[in-house]
Amino acid sequence: MRDRTSFTTDVDRAPVLGWQRARGRADRRRPRSDSGRSTVATDERELRREVAAVYRTVADTPDEGADLPFPSGRGLASRLGYPPAEIGRLPPAAVDSFTGVGYHLDLADLADGDVVLVLGSGSGTDAFVAAARVGDRGRVIGVDPVPEQLANARRCREEIGAANVSLPRATAEALPLEEGTVDVVLSNGAITLSPRPERALEEASRVLRSGGRLAVSELVGERRLPERIRTDPALWAAGIGGAVRVDDYAGLLETAGFGDVTLRENPWYEFVSDRARGVCQQYGVGSVSVRARCRR
Numbered sequence: 001m002r003d004r005t006s007f008t009t010d011v012d013r014a015p016v017l018g019w020q021r022a023r024g025r026a027d028r029r030r031p032r033s034d035s036g037r038s039t040v041a042t043d044e045r046e047l048r049r050e051v052a053a054v055y056r057t058v059a060d061t062p063d064e065g066a067d068l069p070f071p072s073g074r075g076l077a078s079r080l081g082y083p084p085a086e087i088g089r090l091p092p093a094a095v096d097s098f099t100g101v102g103y104h105l106d107l108a109d110l111a112d113g114d115v116v117l118v119l120g121s122g123s124g125t126d127a128f129v130a131a132a133r134v135g136d137r138g139r140v141i142g143v144d145p146v147p148e149q150l151a152n153a154r155r156c157r158e159e160i161g162a163a164n165v166s167l168p169r170a171t172a173e174a175l176p177l178e179e180g181t182v183d184v185v186l187s188n189g190a191i192t193l194s195p196r197p198e199r200a201l202e203e204a205s206r207v208l209r210s211g212g213r214l215a216v217s218e219l220v221g222e223r224r225l226p227e228r229i230r231t232d233p234a235l236w237a238a239g240i241g242g243a244v245r246v247d248d249y250a251g252l253l254e255t256a257g258f259g260d261v262t263l264r265e266n267p268w269y270e271f272v273s274d275r276a277r278g279v280c281q282q283y284g285v286g287s288v289s290v291r292a293r294c295r296r
Contacts, residue, residue: 044195047224047241050233052146055099059123059148069238069273072099077120077125079268080217081106086129089165091156097123097149100188101239102217102266105129107291109213113137114183117207119172119200119216120144120190121220124153124165130167130186141177177207180296184208187216192242201256208294213260215291217266220246222284229279238276243285258292 054068062072075094077087087095088172092167096262099122110116110133118127121142131140144150153167168174172187173196185204194200204214221243235241250261266287271277279285 006073029166033288040076046233047195047236048145053072055122055146055235056148058097058099059146062093068099069234069276070099070101070271071269072097076100080266082129082137086132087125089132089160090125090128091159093126093152093159094128094156097104098125099153100125100217101192101219101269101287102188102216102289103134104186104188104215104289107213107262107289108182108184108186108215114157115181116140116184116186117175117177117182117204118142119185119187119204120193121147121153121167122146122165122292124156126186126188127165127167128156128160128162130184131162134164136164138164139269140165141182142167143172143175144172145169173203175203175207179206180209182207182209182212184213184215187218189218189239190217192218192239192244195236197242197244198252198256201252201258205257205294205296207296210294210296212294213291214253214294215289217287217289219243220249220288221286222246225283225285229283235276235279238271238273240271240276240279240285244285246284246288249288249290253290253292257294257296259295260291260293262291263288 027249060074074087075099077095078084080100110130112135114134116134118129121127121144124142127140127142142153150167150169157165168176172190172194185208191197191200219239224245225243229235230241232241253261266289269287271280
């Protein structure tokens, strides 16, 4: 893989997706799309319905996570690098439904008094960890389109008394916030699940203050995914169908108004179903954590 030093900083200069190269070098001869966007040929509503159905299951029956293609729960959070002390303070219902793909809170540089937006906040793991870090003077807004996830998160909020957390229902592509009102935007796989990732990133840039931070963990691929993968609802809901080609990710961020991009790999994230693993190995799909700054 060619040098990507312009796409990393001192936070991590490890080769991006190097663990996938060890399984088989990706084909770099495929043509690059002009914008780096994933073209979704199937009905966008079908993709959203499938995502909602999967995450209803995650919220309502987290103990049945073995039936899902991806890992979940407290063990996953620990493997990804969440500090045990912070996770230990959260309600079990929040952590049991955790389905993140990486750890990026260290990249967010959260400070006392920050206003934080969490995209696809689910049952609240990232929102509640962030709320503790920004303190009573700070504020966390966790948006999610799945009512069952929000209901779970709201119960957890009451349990721990997180008065600085609000949980409106919304999608990442249509945020209920004014321009330039947020210090940090977080996402743990939510942008990958969006049928319109470019719109989700544009919305994140819109609500951030100038110089505000984006810190996310998402799935990317070494090779551009074929249409049969990108339009498969089950693979989309798993997060695989929306994986942007890693070579295109910087351009996607730049177009949305971000710069000063740092990217590092998360080699400890793996899917659990044979089909998902097979697709990831074939197309070099894996997890990365990304930090960027709003240039607006």
